[in-house]
Amino acid sequence: MRYFLELAYFGKAYHGWQRQPEASTVQEVIEKALSTLLQENIEIVGAGRTDAGVHAKQLFAHFDVEMEMPAEMVFRLNSLLPKDIAILDLFPVKPEAHARFDAVARSYEYHLVQRKDVFTTDMAYWVKKELDVEKMNEAAKILLEYRNFKCFSRSRTDVRTYNCNIETAYWEKQDHGLVFHITADRFLRNMVRAIVGTLLQVGLGKIEVQAMHEIINSENRSEAGASVPAHGLFLTKVEYPKSIKG
Known part of the structure; x- marks a missing residue:
């Protein structure tokens, strides 16, 4: 199943959104939290990439997982994330939905x-x-x-x-x-x-x-x-x- 995450973050501590070697990024932190929560390797695709120090009041990312994700997963995921990253919502989408390419x-x-x-x-x-x-x-x-x-x-x-x-x-x-x-x-x-x-x-x-x-x-x-x-x-x-x- 494919899910969309709606999230927000304060970007001061991060080298932007996109995962990169030897640097802390928002994508990497969320992927680690999701992988820990679901006990499998999870990769997410964001709606776009922000540069180092840029903030987001709303951004979406998608990921695929076999299990159904109940609403309480938002609370559990937020408990694993640092104070400067917040998950606002989690909802299922069509299998072909894409966080980046479907954004209008x-x-x-x-x-x-x-x-x-x-x-x-x-x-x-x-x-x-x-x-x-x-x-x-x-x-x-x-x-x-x-x-x-x-x-x-x-x-x-x-x-x-x-x-x-x-x-x-x-x-x-x-x-x-x-x-x-x-x-x-x-x-x-x-x-x-x-x-x-x-x-x-x-x-x-x-x-x-x-x-x-x-x-x-x-x-x-x-x-x-x-x-x-x-x-x-x-x-x-x-x-x-x-x-x-x-």
């Missing part, structure tokens, strides 16, 4: 603060200079006009296409900071952090709003802004068609 939309938030805040040190980027949020939102709207976002992708990557369909992209004022919201069918590696870094250049007056067109059309990573730190980034939502459920 993913949403991220990037949090920044504009004054020193000891309570968000590991969850928001402190930008000390004043930002022109109106111009940042004008520049963010330009993203919706394009599909090829090679300029925001990590240089060394093995993707077949740099095309992404961005549905929404905007900044929202919250308390003493800002939150950037973005939703797309897929994202390239480092894409959101590179976009935010470029929009901050607009907000700081270092580049004009219309420069976004030139940057995107260049398809050159060096033309875009520097990537912002990972700790302000959250994967917040992954959406699937209802047809995947068993």
Whole structure:
């Protein structure tokens, strides 16, 4: 039987989602807990991979197991996991359902603060200079006009296409900071952090709003802004068609 896990994690202690040698990752920790609980070797496939230090409020992963998984397995699994990883739900899906390939939309938030805040040190980027949020939102709207976002992708990557369909992209004022919201069918590696870094250049007056067109059309990573730190980034939502459920 195939099951989906819905989970959340605070990414500070991990070298991202994906299993890798000589590094602690979220995938590895969950696989170890599942394997211990079920007394067999379990491998999971995630909806995507987050970089080191990035957090997730919602992410899904699938795995296969012969036995039926009752609801109390969520409690038992959480008791084996560290405090910075939580299983939110567990449910059966169709045998062919895939956590990565069946996802139709993913949403991220990037949090920044504009004054020193000891309570968000590991969850928001402190930008000390004043930002022109109106111009940042004008520049963010330009993203919706394009599909090829090679300029925001990590240089060394093995993707077949740099095309992404961005549905929404905007900044929202919250308390003493800002939150950037973005939703797309897929994202390239480092894409959101590179976009935010470029929009901050607009907000700081270092580049004009219309420069976004030139940057995107260049398809050159060096033309875009520097990537912002990972700790302000959250994967917040992954959406699937209802047809995947068993």
